[in-house]
Amino acid sequence: MRELGFLAPLSNCRHLKRIIFSNNSFIGILPKSLGLGNLSASLEIFVPNNCGLKGLIPNEIGNFNNLILLELIGNDLIGTVPDALGQLMRVQSLLIGRNELMGPIPANFFNIENLYHLNLRENKLSEQLSSCFGKLTSLREIFLDYDKLTSTIQSELWTNKYLRIVELSYNMFIGSVPPEIGSINTMLDLHLLGNQLSGEISTTFGGEIPNGGPFKNFTSEFFINNREFCGASQFKVKPCKYNRTRLSIENRVLKYILPSIAAVLCLAISVVYLIRCRSRxxxxxxxxxxxxxxxxxxxxxxxxxxxxxxxxxxxxxxxxxxxxxxxxxxxxxxxxxxxxxxxxxxxxxxxxxxxxxxxxxxxxxxxxxxxxxxxxxxxxxxxYMPNGNLTKWLSSSNYFLNIAQRLEIMIDVACALEYLHHGYPSPIVHCDLKPNNILLDEDMVAHVADFGIAKLFSEDQRISMSKTLGTIGYMAPEYGLAGIISPMADVYSYGIVLMETFTKKKPTDDMFVGEFTMRRWVFESFPDTIMDIVDVDLVNAIDNNIRAKESCFKSVMGLALECTTDLSEERLLMKDVLTRLKKIKMESC
Incomplete structure (x- = not known):
């Protein structure tokens, strides 16, 4: 089988950070030389999903010491999972599902301190699940379903109290469901379908069938052959022996739906709230x-x-x-x-x-x-914010913000982000900054809102998420493409909002098609024709000092361009953005 020839010359690219060629019809093997040149020190993202890769995963991939995301899903890779992948000490997402890999999960995988998402599903992995999973303290999502893993589910797996998704369905696990699972209150999904588990389900799970929510329409047919469940008589299970009011004080409990076939125990956990309406x-x-x-x-x-x-x-x-x-x-x-x-x-x-x-x-x-x-x-x-959101003031002809007001609002927003990124022991990334989420009080002071997808993590850590939930047009390239989150993602979004605030042009406007983005539009106008793209209401406002205005716009748009570079490491820190804005206010605007 031939190597993919176009990859070999890339090994000399000392500044290349991303290689993505998914969903193509290549047939060939990954060249060993790919990990032997300058590329091994620069590459951060390598994503050749669903493109007909054959043969073994070369050990040389382990030389990519700055790799954050590796996706080899949906190919025809064979052999064992190479030990060399355990050398990827910075990798956060490792996705090698839907291949033909065999053997055990290498022991040195459990030294990857930053590993957040592990996907080895739909392979032919065998042997028992290692007890070393508990060492991966950053791990949040595990997908090992449709493999051939054996033995019991080691209790050490559940020492990680921050697991969110664990998918172990359709393997050959035996023994009982470890009671330690019940102590993980961050769990969103647990799937153990299609194994050979037996024994009792611990009461630490909260296994009681709820009466409210979607369960109120369920019949006894949903719980056939689950004799250990307890709940209301209409479900035809045994009555609960413990006091239900004890559970009502918990913020979150786990609920179970176990429709099983023969001896197969099918278990899925989702979150249900049983707390009364109260203040936290x-x-x-x-x-x-x-x-x-x-x-x-x-x-x-x-x-x-x-x-x-x-x-x-x-x-x-x-x-x-x-x-x-x-x-x-x-x-x-x-x-x-x-x-x-x-x-x-x-x-x-x-x-x-x-x-x-x-x-x-x-x-x-x-x-x-x-x-x-x-x-x-x-x-x-x-x-309550009586003046609504920034979108209202930018999109309606009935409202007007002058230069000073727009700059003051963006200084307010910068102050908020500077606090989130630098004023708290663990940085907080908002992840969805946009004009809709910038609210204005009676004095036109801006307040940042909507923290539903915000991330809280340790200093200098970048998080790779399997799903991105931000808003198109405002998302940083690394977030929208690979789900990689850092404070620099907020800086990018801030730069886009800064452009929109002074041009009144949305990044999703019909004029922005393909590679012609809002940033490119601003970049091509900077600095000589910057007045052509600024909001006409600002340009036409009665003011004799047009040169001062032009100087102000150039400074603001120059800052916005620095915030929105493609490479996250080239962007400014939010504290530096705030300093620059205050200087612009004093000197130009």
């Missing part, structure tokens, strides 16, 4: 500067404050819910963000917002008054 003490303590006295807010109070979520109270709609203006009986006015609990991921986003907003406090960040959570409602009660 940890979150409220961090919001001591809220505009009104903190108090418990009931579901009925929320309903009455919004006139039963009437259209006349609707402020706006988003991808995961709606925001209503609420007027409470004591005269308090608030914005009530109601999550659509029928949407996948809405509960997780609600939890994330509560977690993040409970840790932070800054004058340019939206403040939470309280939260309300039960089976029927997930809502955040937020400080």
């Amino acid at each position: 003490n940890a979150l409220l303590a961090a919001q001591s500067t809220s505009p009104t006295t903190i108090k418990r807010i009931s579901y009925d109070e929320v309903l009455n404050a919004t006139n039963k979520f009437g259209e006349e109270n609707l402020i706006g709609k988003g991808s995961i819910g709606s925001v209503y203006k609420g007027i409470f009986s004591d005269g308090m006015i608030a914005a009530i963000k109601v999550f659509n609990i029928d949407l996948e991921g809405a509960n997780r986003i609600f939890d994330t917002e509560c977690q993040i907003l409970g840790k932070i406090r800054h004058r340019n960040l939206i403040k939470v008054i309280t939260s309300c959570s039960n089976l029927d409602l997930k809502a955040l009660v937020l400080e």
